[in-house]
Amino acid sequence: MVTPTVSAHAYPWDVLDDPAFPDRVRDAGLDAVTLALSYHSTRAATPLHPQRRFVDARHFALYRPVDHRAWSGRRLVPSRADWAPGPDPGGAAVEALAAAGIPVNAWLVLAHNSRLGTLHPRLAVTNCFGEPYPYALCPAQPEVREYCATLAAEALRGLTPGAVRGVSLESAGQLGAVHLGCHEKTDGAYPAAALRALSVCCCAACRARWRAAGLDPGEAVALLRRSATAADGPPVPDAPGSVLLAARHTAADELRGQVLAAVRETLPGVPVTLHAHPDPWATGPSPGLTARAAEDVDALLVPCWPTGPGSASLVEAAARHGLPVDAYVTAQPPADPERLPAHVRGLRAAGASRLSLYHLGLLPPPRLPLLARLAKEFRS
Template sequence: TVCLHNTRLGMLHPQAVTRNAFGDANYYNLCPSHPDARAYVRALVADVTHSYRPDRIELESPSFMGFAHEYHHEKDGVGLTPEDDFLLSLCFCPSCLARAAGAGIDGEAARKRVGQWIVETCERAVPERRFPDFPASGLDAFLPWPELHAYLIWRFEPVTSLVAELREVAHPATKVVIIDLKDGWLGGCDLAALGKVCDGAILCAYDMQAGDVASLMAAGRATLGSEKFLGAGYRLFYPEMAAPDILAAKVKPALAPDVDGINFYNYGLVPAARLDWIGGALPV
């Protein structure tokens, strides 16, 4: 179930979308801090789970989204670095600033810092890394700027509390799991915190080799604990999955006993002939 990734609703309700440090709207991303966006997703999850009683509902994008996310005719002539993309994705909409202020966080100071850095990026003749180790360095890269670091830590709260509300409104018999990425913290997802308020997670093993998938699953299980659902998500896109044996090798780590399920994305976007590879990658 797609939660906050909705360009149509964003265009119809621009007051409810994420906005960067300059107030520019990201119409594809409803903001997890905005009351109307939260009410919409609660109603969606309640309707689906109470009307159809699925065994499990999977929450896609209940969070902040990246800047480079296929906006119409998207172009980058600047040469944005990974940290630039992250900074441009940060939301400073009125709802975020008000919610952060309620938690004692100076979001306006963070907004000014981010805006200054983005301006500097756009004034350079060629790209220059501000944080060469980003995103591997995580949020620790921002520790020298306390107001910004505090805002980035606070950013987990709207996402975690929204997922908690979705678990509350969902039918009790339906498990609620999130779909997350290896670096989900970029979008405000704290897997440990989310695991405490929902029933588990599907971790996307996109662009990963088999060894990396094994590490991702091990880390996910350690974070979620033994009682929560843990699934692996794969894309069937070419050239990421260029042959049946490549798919089988990457899927193999997810066949471990402590992994509860496997998702393949997306049946509607790949040739039927490639779907046949799935059978060979799974045990009979």
Template sequence: MPPQTRSASLYTFPSDLVDDGVARVIDDARAGGFDTLAVALAYHQARDVLPHPRGPRLRYRRDGVFFEPDSEKWANSPMRPSVQSAQERAAVAELLAAPDRPAVESWTVFLHNTGLGEQHPSAATENCFGDRILSNLCPAAPLARAYARALADDVSSRGLDVVAEALSQQTFGHGHHHERSFAPVSAGDETLMSLCFCEACIDRAGDVDTASLAARCRERVDAAWAGAAALPATRDALVDAIGDDLLGFLAARERAVTELAGEVAAIVRSRGQRLAFMDLTGAVLGYDDGRPQGAPAADQAWRLAIDPAAVASAVDAYAVLGYAQDPARLHDDVASVRAAIGGCELRVILRPGHPDTTSASHWREKEAAAIAAGADRVDAYNYGMAPEHVLARLERG
């Protein structure tokens, strides 16, 4: 009897297609009951451990796209993507040409791109100290917005739906190569360090005195480094510490993300495809240990300048990262998003192994919790970085 299939995606790198072979990846996806492969067609720098025995044990990823860009699509964008290896691009082409393959969608990283940040620092986040966070392109910056629109056009014109990762603001704490800090601060202070005060963000802030706001953020972070008590990452706590005008600034950030998501979605739809917006709040909360803390995920999305209700109204699907060990916490996080986004399609992405999931039964319990909380589908992240015994947890008879 063939495996039971359901509407779900298995996240996959082009390097997996090279290392394991296109046919093997397709077979493994089917064994897990997945009807779709979400293949990274634009990705960022990383060093990944690959425990499969059929290829190298380490992959050094770089910024760039896994296809040859269409020059016409990039005519209005001064920022152009780097192109990944010919071997990986050929593997993607082989998958797309396979006669009996699952559906393929483009897992597309938009504004997390250190190489482009280094080439175009004016498009990168500028924190309250005037330092550029080069791994994080700002969704309000005109150069970054033009890049996002061109990338969406180029990918979707290839007949692929788009899963948009990093189409929002990002955090200070994760994204660059070999990050180091021997002066850790609380989650609230890190949130202040993540705020962008670039020219575009200042322009969008309207009547907010951004110079004064940035100065107060600097004073608070300096106080944290000097040993001040921890600051929770809640809007109320930050307003108490910084001032009421912070709320207007946060609202302007959210409007920039919502507008960009809508622009990108419109382009993708014009090509006859669908856009799923990936909300990375779950990674901010549970990436390291699978133990998210604080308010449910939807109530913390503002830290990435995401208004879930507004974004969901502009896109075709809304994807969240369910990086949580506890099925009850996962249920609450997913339920909070469902309540915020209404009837928009809701996708939940789970990790089948470390640090979130311990067994096949644990995976099933979390999958059921997500669906009970309102998820329309449950996807798995990801193929190449999971040991084979972890992939086996996904198999359906």
């Protein structure tokens, strides 16, 4: 039987200037910390930190030095995080954890970037009404794939040898109509089929792929609009839908391939976990699994925040690909702490061999002992 691994997510600002952080990791019985080295905009609470209570990360940032030699001549260039301490907050946090004997998984957010999508809307996912989603860079765009590969290499370059034991890739594919952030006011507005149609990217690069596959882009857009506006939300028909999905998956495969090549050149032999969803139509931080994805990576992380039976079903579906499955669980409110122990036991029974807990910096103090309880339950 595979020994279960338990880790928890954190941001660099959670680690830096907090001498008690390593003790919290040990008290929770964690095997590793999954540390963000590139991350989208957020306003984060820091209830456990001795010096601050909020961090306003105003835009996507690379939490490593932005070496302009690596980005010379490019339009898509990440910004540095001037709200985080020091010139290399990610590297400093990795070093602090390494000095405390705590392994690190490097958490890389790739195509989710509101700043660059706003500056370059033609490179963003665009729906069938011509509306760009500025938070979502489209993997069908060659510039986007090159940007993500360079971002991954620069996030990992020059880190303490041996400190990073794994790499976790988030948004290594297409994001869609639903975006958690910016005071989201879209819940319940559209049925599931309409959201699927509104999540199909119709940018110039995607339309070119449809045309090459024999699908008329104008007809496809008209079909998507009908699906997005019908009261009962009819699904996209199978025949054009298969072309649309194949184009999306091909772009995701290309993006992932370039990113993995960069990761493996920078950190040879380090295992890579892919944030993914068994539903091939899924978009977002955990995009739908493609036919090739499981062949390319070492483990799959699936979103298991809901405590109902659906999360166990996702684990079961992911486990059929023959890779270790990492169940991603939040201990944050409003998750019910009384239901979470049974939830993680159910995920383990469903086939998860790893547990990723959210979040070592955001968790309110009364919930901190819950991490240790969940780690114990998962291992039992």
